[in-house]
Amino acid sequence: MSVATDTQIDHPLTIAGRTxxxxxxxxxxxYADNDTMVMALDASGAEVVTVAVRRVDLxxxxxxxxxxxxxxxxxxxxxNTAGCYTADDAIRYARLGREAxxxxxxxxxxxxxxxxxxxxxxxxxEAARTLCQEGFTVLAYxxxxxxxxxxxxxxxxxxxxxxxSPIGSGLGLLNPYNIRTIxxxxxxxxxxxxxxxxxxxxxxTMEQGVDGILMNTALAEARSPVLMARAMxxxxxxxxxxxxxxxxxxxxxAVPSTxxxxxxx
Amino acid sequence: MQAMINGESRKLPDGVTLLGVLSHLGLDxxxxxxxxxxxxxxxxxxxxxxxxxxxxxELVHFVGGG
Numbered sequence: 512m513s514v515a516t517d518t519q520i521d522h523p524l525t526i527a528g529r530t531x532x533x534x535x536x537x538x539x540x541x542y543a544d545n546d547t548m549v550m551a552l553d554a555s556g557a558e559v560v561t562v563a564v565r566r567v568d569l570x571x572x573x574x575x576x577x578x579x580x581x582x583x584x585x586x587x588x589x590x591n592t593a594g595c596y597t598a599d600d601a602i603r604y605a606r607l608g609r610e611a612x613x614x615x616x617x618x619x620x621x622x623x624x625x626x627x628x629x630x631x632x633x634x635x636x637e638a639a640r641t642l643c644q645e646g647f648t649v650l651a652y653x654x655x656x657x658x659x660x661x662x663x664x665x666x667x668x669x670x671x672x673x674x675x676s677p678i679g680s681g682l683g684l685l686n687p688y689n690i691r692t693i694x695x696x697x698x699x700x701x702x703x704x705x706x707x708x709x710x711x712x713x714x715x716t717m718e719q720g721v722d723g724i725l726m727n728t729a730l731a732e733a734r735s736p737v738l739m740a741r742a743m744x745x746x747x748x749x750x751x752x753x754x755x756x757x758x759x760x761x762x763x764x765a766v767p768s769t770x771x772x773x774x775x776x
Numbered sequence: 777m778q779a780m781i782n783g784e785s786r787k788l789p790d791g792v793t794l795l796g797v798l799s800h801l802g803l804d805x806x807x808x809x810x811x812x813x814x815x816x817x818x819x820x821x822x823x824x825x826x827x828x829x830x831x832x833x834e835l836v837h838f839v840g841g842g
C-alpha cells in the first residue's frame with residue numbers, strides 16, 4: 512500500500528465497543544433557543560450530544576422537553592453529572608441519567624472548586640470506581656494530569672476526558688504536552704473536554720493525536736452557533752487528518768522550497 | 777397528606793400512587809424519572825408505590841447541558 516493511501520486510513524471513534532460517526536461531541540446547554548441548538552447540532556455533524564439531569568419545572572410541565580428536539584435515531588445522548596460536588600451526588604445523578612436515557616454511558620463530572628470548575632480528583636475516582644462496578648460506561652471529565660488519567664483507566668473508565676482549559680473559558684489548549692502525554696500512555700480513548708473556544712483551538716487539540724473533542728460553550732456562545740458548529744466540524748476533521756499525516760519537523764532555520772540551482776549569474 | 781415534590785411541599789390525596797402523582801401534576805410518565813425517598817422507581821412500578829405523608833419525591837428529566 513502506498514504511503515498516500517495509507518495515511519488516509521482512519522478508524523472511527525469507538526468507545527466501549529460502540530462506534531461513532533464523528534470525533535466531535537457537543538453539549539446542548541446555553542443555547543438562546545432550541546431551534547438554534549438543533550441547527551447547530553446538525554451543522555456540527557456530531558452524534559454524541561451531552562444532556563443534564565434536572566428537576567422538572569412543575570409550573571411549566573406543558574412545555575416540550577429537550578428530548579422533543581433530539582432525534583433518537585440520529586443522536587446518542589450522553590447524560591452528564593455536571594454540578595455535582597461529591598461522589599455520592601454524581602452517582603445519584605448518573606443513576607437518574609441512565610434511567611432517563613437509553614444507555615449506560617455517563618459523562619462523569621465531580622467538581623471541586625466553584626470558581627474554576629476544576630475536578631475533585633478524589634471524588635472523581637471514588638465515583639468512577641463505583642459506577643464502573645455498577646456496569647456504567649464511564650467517560651470521566653478530568654484534569655490534564657497523567658496520573659489521574661491512568662487511575663481513571665485503572666478504575667475501568669471507557670474514556671478519559673481531560674480538559675483543554677476550564678469549562679466555559681474558551682482559553683483553548685493550555686498544555687499540549689500534558690494532553691499528548693496522556694494520549695500516549697492510555698489505552699482507552701482520550702476525548703478532550705472543555706475549554707475550546709474557536710476552530711483553531713479544536714484543530715490544534717486534534718493535532719495532538721487525541722481521539723475526539725467535546726465542546727458546548729464555543730458553539731452556544733458564538734454569535735452564529737450554526738456557523739461555528741460547521742467550523743468546528745471542519746477543524747476537528749482537519750486536525751485529525753493533520754495528525755495522521757505526520758507533520759514536517761519544526762526547524763529553527765529556513766530551508767528554501769525553490770531550487771537554488773539554476774539561478775542566473 | 778403532604779409530600780415534598782422537587783423541593784416544594786405539596787398537598788396530595790390520601791392513598792395516591794406515584795403514577796397518580798404524575799397524573800395529578802399533568803406529567804407524562806414516559807417523560808420523567810421518579811425518585812421516591814432516594815430510590816428510583818421504574819415506570820412499570822409507579823402504580824404499585826403508594827405515597828406516604830412526609831415522603832420526598834424528585835421528578836427529573838433531561839435538560840440542556842455540556
